[in-house]
Amino acid sequence: MAVTIDDVARTAGVSTATVSRALRGLPHVHERTRAVVHRTASDLGYVPSKSAATLATGRTRTVGVLTPHVAKWWFAQAIEALEDELRASGYDLLLLAVPRAAAGRRPAFDPEQLRQRVDAVAVLSVPLTGGELDGLRRLHLPLAFLGASVSGAMSVRVDDVGVGRTATEHLLALGHIRIGHIGGDPEEAWNVHAFVDRRAGWMSALRAAGLSPDHDLDVSGALTVAGGRAAMSGLLALEQPPTAVFVASDEMAFGALTAVRDAGLRTPQDVSVVGVDDHELAELFGLTTVRQSVEEQGRAAARMLLSTLAGTPAHSNEHLLLPTTLLQRVTTGPGARAVLPDR
Amino acid sequence: MAVTIDDVARTAGVSTATVSRALRGLPHVHERTRAVVHRTASDLGYVPSKSAATLATGRTRTVGVLTPHVAKWWFAQAIEALEDELRASGYDLLLLAVPRAAAGRRPAFDPEQLRQRVDAVAVLSVPLTGGELDGLRRLHLPLAFLGASVSGAMSVRVDDVGVGRTATEHLLALGHIRIGHIGGDPEEAWNVHAFVDRRAGWMSALRAAGLSPDHDLDVSGALTVAGGRAAMSGLLALEQPPTAVFVASDEMAFGALTAVRDAGLRTPQDVSVVGVDDHELAELFGLTTVRQSVEEQGRAAARMLLSTLAGTPAHSNEHLLLPTTLLQRVTTGPGARAVLPDR
DNA sequence: CTGTTAGCGCGTTCAG
């Protein structure tokens, strides 16, 4: 059916070994022969069989990408960047969505299924159980984590504690005292690390300013617009609502802004809101946020994996921390209540 | 290195053929033998080599997904649905982003590279050149288009002409006469079909109402928030601005709403806006929109492909049209200017 | 119901 390397060899009048060498750019092939082989290969429309090559070499030229979501902003961005970088180096991207939680607890993911299917694995903020992580390690494949770091594997992420601290310090600098926090619901089993860290940053900044975090102002919600909205509603309903809130993701922050509007209040006069991500719609909302470049994280992770695959073992245990930037827009300000002494 | 089928055969005391049959659930295997094989396979941690199976059968159990974008809402939704449905049937998803336009014209995509790598292809609103389409057809693989339909291949989409008509009729029913249209820039090379159709629906509805579409009110922009914002700004700057606008995607509609706000106007009092998609943030904006379920389209396409692969040739040339629904929220209404006779 | 055997298409020694 399909044209094989033998067909090319035969019509080019050389052996299959020569075709293989010529086409893969290996040395020890006369330029004339190489040219002939290239020509007849393209004349015949020869496409090497990937599976045959894999079977022969053990290498798949495929990278597995493990993700809990594909349509969520952060993940989609990361996947796009990974795909672009991998394809540029001739690698295929095998997309593997880790099954959703059926009833709270998702079926254990079996890393063994990746054996002999990929040369490396990128893990996108998937909260793996210890067993799953061990299984992944047992594969002895280059492993890169995005948005989390795990000992003994490469990782690319931002300093999430720093993110929380930056956002909170911004609010403190504006004169706010009652600063709330809306984090990701720990029940939702993804990206936990990031949200735990961001919360820690919030607390740390408050403490450094001599304030003690108020339990009532520390809430969490689903990592969605609706979750942020509900959480903010709760905060605003408090007897002493916060004058500023650090929301641990832009999507939740959008919801929080809606809750502010619903309550008949305004930002930043009545309450300041700062998010994290710089989601593409953040500018639309005028949302002040701590920007992270997911695209760069994705590309960096891909390059780490690729260079490890290329035999540069330098990265094999590297933990890369990418910078973040506070983007001040219009949802944060001194605020009327913050300026007036309220004691 | 890895444990092979021979290892299993040997330690189970049977032949490789029996192991193969037993593990794949083929008939003509004694239940006792099957049980033994299963046990020793799992004891040994046997994982079949996919490439060996592919080489032997010619089938890859992989479906290629061709997409121009992965992080855009519509595409991410579709990919997620496809992945879920494919994985449920044991198929891998090979993600292939068609390279972006370098300078307007992207490098031709070569479908031959898919040969021997996938069993079927899903094409997500990629505007293919005739040559590319022919190349894809020459693969003789099951082909499913999402968001567009092409003769001689399966497709799943919504009735985009109907979408444009529905949105426009809604506006007409509210009493609007000067109804604008913001479409996708034809220069942007994706999803063109859908945007052409939606525009046609707009025109058709106007004509059916005895109105003739006003050229000044028919604009287009980049398929982004910024694009919609710019386009709407232009419309509002007109001497006789529209009192209602049909925006061909929610993302653009978000931008349009911003432009309305920027101009010191309000929806729906000053201008009504209706979008398309029901983007996850549409509710937040109170945006009236024509909803389409991308997830269902993705699942349907996957199932068509899968059943064709399973040998049910019923679908081989099926064109599925999924329903859409007008979701009336708060960005559309009679509007002050529409109600007052303006002659 | 089970075993034997011959490929699938390529990479890779090892000779020349």
Add this chain to the structure above:
DNA sequence: CTGAACGCGCTAACAG
């Protein structure tokens, strides 16, 4: 610089 021959791990006849 080039060719011959083997093996990667599995499936699919064909025998039995």
